[in-house]
Amino acid sequence: MFRWLYPTWILVCAILFFALGGLDDPSRPQGRILSIEAGQRAERIAKQYGLLDYEVVHVAHARRKEGAAEDRWIVLLDRVPHTRLREAVVIELRTSDGVLLRIRRPER
Numbered sequence: 001m002f003r004w005l006y007p008t009w010i011l012v013c014a015i016l017f018f019a020l021g022g023l024d025d026p027s028r029p030q031g032r033i034l035s036i037e038a039g040q041r042a043e044r045i046a047k048q049y050g051l052l053d054y055e056v057v058h059v060a061h062a063r064r065k066e067g068a069a070e071d072r073w074i075v076l077l078d079r080v081p082h083t084r085l086r087e088a089v090v091i092e093l094r095t096s097d098g099v100l101l102r103i104r105r106p107e108r
Contacts, residue, residue: 032096038093039075046077091103
């Protein structure tokens with residue numbers, strides 16, 4: 001009896017995999033770019049502003065009313081080799097289309 005349980009379970013999982021494959025991912029709401037894309041855009045923007053030796057350290061989503069009037073991606077970039085965030089830059093992008101909202105640099 002139990003020797004059929006494992007193959008049956010694999011068959012059920014395979015059927016569910018193909019049946020649910022086309023559904024939207026609830027963890028990725030529509031109408032906003034993904035965090036990976038936000039990080040890539042922030043790196044390109046940093047290069048355009050002369051920040052050539054910077055790479056993405058962290059990307060976080062901030063909802064409206066959390067310091068601004070709109071949803072945005074907060075992208076933290078640090079100079080390479082890493083400076084323990086002493087020279088870090090924060091780039092804020094609108095979540096819907098990735099447009100630059102602001103760049104924050106450390107005070108010198």
